Amino acid sequence: MRLAIDRQRFVDRMQEQAEIGGLDGERGLDRLTLSDADREARDWFRDRMRDAGLDVRVDEMGNMFGRRAGADPEAGTVLLGSHLDSQPRGGIYDGPLGVLAALEFVETLEDEGITTERPVEIVNWTNEEGSRFQPAMMSSGVWAGTLSLAEAYETTDRDGIRFVDELERIGYRGDVPAEPQYDYDSYLELHIEQGPRLEEAGDDVGVVTGIVGFQWGEITFEGQANHSGTTPMDHRRDALVGAADVITQVRRIPGTLGERTVGTTGVIEAEPGSINIVPGEVRFTVGFRDPDDDTVVEAVDRVKREAAAAAEREGLEWSYEQRMAVESVDFAERCIDAVQSAADDRGYASQRLVSGAGHDATHVASVCDAAMVFSVSEGGKSHSPKEYTSWDDCYAAADTLANAALDLAGVAAER
Amino acid sequence: MRLAIDRQRFVDRMQEQAEIGGLDGERGLDRLTLSDADREARDWFRDRMRDAGLDVRVDEMGNMFGRRAGADPEAGTVLLGSHLDSQPRGGIYDGPLGVLAALEFVETLEDEGITTERPVEIVNWTNEEGSRFQPAMMSSGVWAGTLSLAEAYETTDRDGIRFVDELERIGYRGDVPAEPQYDYDSYLELHIEQGPRLEEAGDDVGVVTGIVGFQWGEITFEGQANHSGTTPMDHRRDALVGAADVITQVRRIPGTLGERTVGTTGVIEAEPGSINIVPGEVRFTVGFRDPDDDTVVEAVDRVKREAAAAAEREGLEWSYEQRMAVESVDFAERCIDAVQSAADDRGYASQRLVSGAGHDATHVASVCDAAMVFSVSEGGKSHSPKEYTSWDDCYAAADTLANAALDLAGVAAER
Incomplete structure (x- = not known):
């Protein structure tokens, strides 16, 4: 009926x-x-x-x-x-x-x-x-x-x-x-x-x-907060520049992996958050999804390598913390x-x-x-x-x- | 004495x-x-x-x-x-x-x-x-x-x-x-x-x-807030990706201008700020300084062109608002x-x-x-x-x- x-x-x-x-x-x-x-x-x-x-x-x-x-x-x-x-x-x-x-x-x-x-x-x-x-x-x-x-x-x-x-x-x-x-x-x-x-x-x-399936995580970069006017560019360890490098790659990675892969940074927080200070610490989320679980793992591996490269360029410490992973x-x-x-x-x-x-x-x-x-x-x-x-x-x-x-x-x- | x-x-x-x-x-x-x-x-x-x-x-x-x-x-x-x-x-x-x-x-x-x-x-x-x-x-x-x-x-x-x-x-x-x-x-x-x-x-x-001298300003990108899992990459207008593009250039511009030029993004805010949503609006500061006032003006002109290019790539609206300029x-x-x-x-x-x-x-x-x-x-x-x-x-x-x-x-x- x-x-x-x-x-x-x-x-x-x-x-x-x-x-x-x-x-x-x-x-x-x-x-x-x-x-x-x-x-x-x-x-x-x-x-x-x-x-x-x-x-x-x-x-x-x-x-x-x-x-x-x-x-x-x-x-x-x-x-x-x-x-x-x-x-x-x-x-x-x-x-x-x-x-x-x-x-x-x-x-x-x-x-x-x-x-x-x-x-x-x-x-x-x-x-x-x-x-x-x-x-x-x-x-x-x-x-x-x-x-x-x-x-x-x-x-x-x-x-x-x-x-x-x-x-x-x-x-x-x-x-x-x-x-x-x-x-x-x-x-x-x-x-x-x-x-x-x-x-x-x-x-x-x-x-x-x-x-x-998807995986959400948070990347933290730690650099050196310092005065934005008096710190020469070659003395900087700018955590936000590292984050910007990685966010650009979060946009790019899906297109190198699969038709259905997506990647997003939705949250970003820069400390101390003053117009006049080079950001010393930045935390931001990264999330990848794909119908194939191996592709999600590969995307996360790639973004970690990008974080390591960005940290190397800018002289930062970095860490990745997984927030949630669902198959x-x-x-x-x-x-x-x-x-x-x-x-x-x-x-x-x-x-x-x-x-x-x-x-x-x-x-x-x-x-x-x-x-x-x-x-x-x-x-x-x-x-x-x-x-x-x-x-x-x-x-x-x-x-x-x-x-x-x-x-x-x-x-x-x-x- | x-x-x-x-x-x-x-x-x-x-x-x-x-x-x-x-x-x-x-x-x-x-x-x-x-x-x-x-x-x-x-x-x-x-x-x-x-x-x-x-x-x-x-x-x-x-x-x-x-x-x-x-x-x-x-x-x-x-x-x-x-x-x-x-x-x-x-x-x-x-x-x-x-x-x-x-x-x-x-x-x-x-x-x-x-x-x-x-x-x-x-x-x-x-x-x-x-x-x-x-x-x-x-x-x-x-x-x-x-x-x-x-x-x-x-x-x-x-x-x-x-x-x-x-x-x-x-x-x-x-x-x-x-x-x-x-x-x-x-x-x-x-x-x-x-x-x-x-x-x-x-x-x-x-x-x-x-x-x-220096000039401080704020760039705003407006895109489209949307679900991070269901929005294919080719349908996105991600305001944070635009910001990341520009922040990368804020790091680069000083090195193309002068020995004493510096450029910084100190504040960034992404809305709505959820791990699960593509950022629809991002505001961030840009500041440039140099002993030569013309160099500061040139740096600001360049970052505006970078903002326009990033907006074009990601399908965003953008604006630059000067906050402070001191000769x-x-x-x-x-x-x-x-x-x-x-x-x-x-x-x-x-x-x-x-x-x-x-x-x-x-x-x-x-x-x-x-x-x-x-x-x-x-x-x-x-x-x-x-x-x-x-x-x-x-x-x-x-x-x-x-x-x-x-x-x-x-x-x-x-x-």
Whole structure:
């Protein structure tokens, strides 16, 4: 059977959530994980899950689950979801689209009086973004057993505030252990593509076959802070010049490695940060991603060699500290097929693609079979108030998700 | 006659002031202008001036003057001084050495019962460093009529706090107009070299013949903030890559222009500053200095062309905003000669050199004849807790200053 979700309700819900932590005068979100805005979005989502008749539970990491029983209580659960947190100046679709599409699925089951064979759960994962507390995808990682609960709790933000204290403060440190409470059959996650490929091909939805691997690290250069007017050029050990050399190479390395390789420096801090002083210490991040894990390792090796060469040129000390490394993921064929069949059946033009971004599905795929649905991201923009997906494209992706999920959950009875 | 300053008193005073705003466990200062530490240093200096029998006045910019009458009340005044404020992590010599050497001069006159022909004044100029409020050398600039009092008052620090409000808060907004209250004959300023030339030549003191010109500006690149994993390299407009290109050229341009040219990027800020986002906007400073003003202009022209080229490569918008431009200064021969004669007479090995740093003397030289004395800076280090000048070298420079000042002020009577 085909499931017809309620487009108007779904769009209304997307607009409601976009008001919580919304940017002034811009269509975007400032809803950092465990902020007051995150609490407000969570309260709103909890109420919506209860209204939909779901059995709500919150685990020790603040992950929020809403469970709907199936005809076969012994059957593995089908899990759907994403995250409600945002970057400091993020868009309104990234994350929330997948959470509210999951909600729309169970509400439609309720409307239609459908009992699925398998239990169905929807989830809002805590701290997917990793913007305030590193690493990203923290709480799906703890849930899947990849990250340690104790370490996650002790993580601090830039102001030295601990994750666990903020979780407690906003009232979302739950009692349920942060680990699978049931046997899970499969996981589907809808997310915006955050890249240009669907739009450029004119496709409606993306059938995601896996996720690239990546490695994030921080390079520190130490030179000599000194007066910018009185220190001759041949006496300088300028840490920022070393950083500039490496950042130029971070731009170049991907083009020497692979078609899908990307490399980025997103954060840079130069000390002491005075117009009149040669920078004595500079720290900056480097990150590389590729579907092939060996290529990521090679990119990191190359950037380290570039750092060593830059340090030699400028007389600096240098170090590289790995912040996070995640291997690439290949999704399960049966879940990919469920998404592909749903898209084909609903008449959506689609392409298969590998996600360039990490998602909670990265971790969940180690617990059960998984796949993802991508919606179009206009101009490939995300993590920005310019992020945009038309309601038509949101609907197409949510419709695909719902029908793929119904396929996996099976229909036991309908009204 | 030769004047013999009190070495022990002078060293004690240097150590006393170094306790005010001193860094924890390091031999350095955090005494930003108009901070509580600056107030404390000012109170201490005011008391020392009163103890020395000086007539103390504070002007509208917080500049502190201590005046000692001469035999000829109509004669032009000889002014000596420097500044007590520091960089956020500065050394203990930069600035204070020149202020306390001036104090030591008048105390020695008092000890010796010397009446000079000319009146003598010592001064502590407000906000020489320009680290908290730009521009640097702000209050000697207002005093000399180069900068506007109204604009200086409205200047804000990074927290948006106005200069005038902080001046008021620490109790150093004086009533005396910030302009010359007397006819000034000459100005001498002792300062650490902040460069390696004296030490490398094995000289004791520097006879400063002028000050390089410089221009400070800020370059802004605007690109497109976007997800670092999903945005292919050929779709990026990375503002930080543009900045890295230019910073590399800031390092290179001086070597193509002149032996004394220097170029520096001291401050860089990348937005939004997330490990996971391609930087959409980057602002960074560029500064060039040279004894020849045309060379500074050429350096700035070149860096603008580099910015345009980097913007073209990366698809960025760019702008250059001039923050400060100061022309080079040639000091007066008679003042240079007074310093040279004092150094020679006391048996100090010296060299003539052009200051690579701006000093309050830059502005004062537009009011009266001026020159400077440099002390050795070990390793050329300054604006850092590693800044160091031995007490022998401090003494040699203060001794030279005192005897040059006595030469300019003339002896009318002694006990």
